[in-house]
Amino acid sequence: MHYPHSPHRSDYWTSYRDGGWKVIYHYFPSKVSGDSHYQLFHLAQDPSESNNLAATEPAKLRQLMEALRAKLAEEGALYPVAADHLTPVKPQLP
Numbered sequence: 001m002h003y004p005h006s007p008h009r010s011d012y013w014t015s016y017r018d019g020g021w022k023v024i025y026h027y028f029p030s031k032v033s034g035d036s037h038y039q040l041f042h043l044a045q046d047p048s049e050s051n052n053l054a055a056t057e058p059a060k061l062r063q064l065m066e067a068l069r070a071k072l073a074e075e076g077a078l079y080p081v082a083a084d085h086l087t088p089v090k091p092q093l094p
Helices: 058-075
Strands: 013-018 021-026 038-042
Touching: 013 058, 021 058, 038 058
Parallel strands: none
Antiparallel strands: 013 021, 021 038
């Protein structure tokens, strides 16, 4: 799922699933995202997405973020823009 626009629950985010794993990338971190770009969940073990594993599973986070970025590039995705209203803000690797 890709929401490069607002309004949506936490504005400007992309999520990507691979098997039981899900990563959510927040383009502009906020309280909703725990002031982080990254949220990582293992859905089979945590279907309510209450335990963010981004800090404890760095290799899995990077793997999913690489796949997320590749998929966005493959699809020619649009991105939110920076405060200058010109520069696209693309997902960064952790």
